[in-house]
Structures are given as structure tokens and as C-alpha cells.
Amino acid sequence: MNNLFTNAIEILLLVFLTITFLQSGIDKILDWKGNLEWLTGHFAKSIFKGTVPVLLSIILVLEMLSGILSGVGVFQFVIDGESSYGFYGAILAAITLLMLLLGQRVAKDYAGAQTIVVYLIPTVFLLYLMQ
Numbered sequence: 001m002n003n004l005f006t007n008a009i010e011i012l013l014l015v016f017l018t019i020t021f022l023q024s025g026i027d028k029i030l031d032w033k034g035n036l037e038w039l040t041g042h043f044a045k046s047i048f049k050g051t052v053p054v055l056l057s058i059i060l061v062l063e064m065l066s067g068i069l070s071g072v073g074v075f076q077f078v079i080d081g082e083s084s085y086g087f088y089g090a091i092l093a094a095i096t097l098l099m100l101l102l103g104q105r106v107a108k109d110y111a112g113a114q115t116i117v118v119y120l121i122p123t124v125f126l127l128y129l130m131q
Helices: 003-030 032-042 052-080 084-106 110-130
Strands: none
Touching: 003 032, 003 052, 003 084, 003 110, 032 052, 052 084, 084 110
């Protein structure tokens, strides 16, 4: 792939991660009670049943960091032609998605787990491009 094309893909995928994770994190902040209520029911019959507030807090922090680092990474990429912030944002995003995937699998929400994989594929592809 030529460099301009690869750079455009990397920027687009970083924007994708920025939108995805900042929107999700902001939603958790603005509707903490609703998210906690839904997730408490979702994990009621799982090993996570007593730890939902702590786990939701961890996911919130990871999502916000992933989105912020990816967003800063877009600007760094445009200015410098490479992006260590974006790379770390993508790594954190992949880790966050794997944690979400684990949660969906533990809750036996296999359709939800499939949805997480849809986000994980472009994230891993971004990491491959940024290596």
C-alpha cells in the first residue's frame, strides 16, 4: 500500500476509535444510573454479579482514555506523520474491547459478544498498520 493511502486509513480508524469510545464513555457518565441498572441485571447470574459498579468504573476510565488518546493521536498524526498517542489509544481500545468481550461471554450474551468483535477487527487492523 502506498504511504498516503495507509496514512488515510490510520487517521480514519483513529477517528473511528475516538468517536466510538468517547461516545460510549460520555453515555456512561451522563446515564450512570441507567447503565448500572441494566448491567446489574445483565450480570445477575454471572461471576461478576457483585462487582458491576467497580467493573463499570474501570470500563468507563478505559473507554475515555482510549477515545482521548485516539483523538490526540489524530492530531499528532496530521502534524508529525506518526502517532505514538494513537498507537497507545489503539492498544488500550483493544484491551478494553477484550474486557467487554469477556463480559459478554461470561453473561452468555453471544450476540453481544459478536458485536464486540465487529469493533475489535478494525482496531487490530489499525494496530497492524501502526506497527
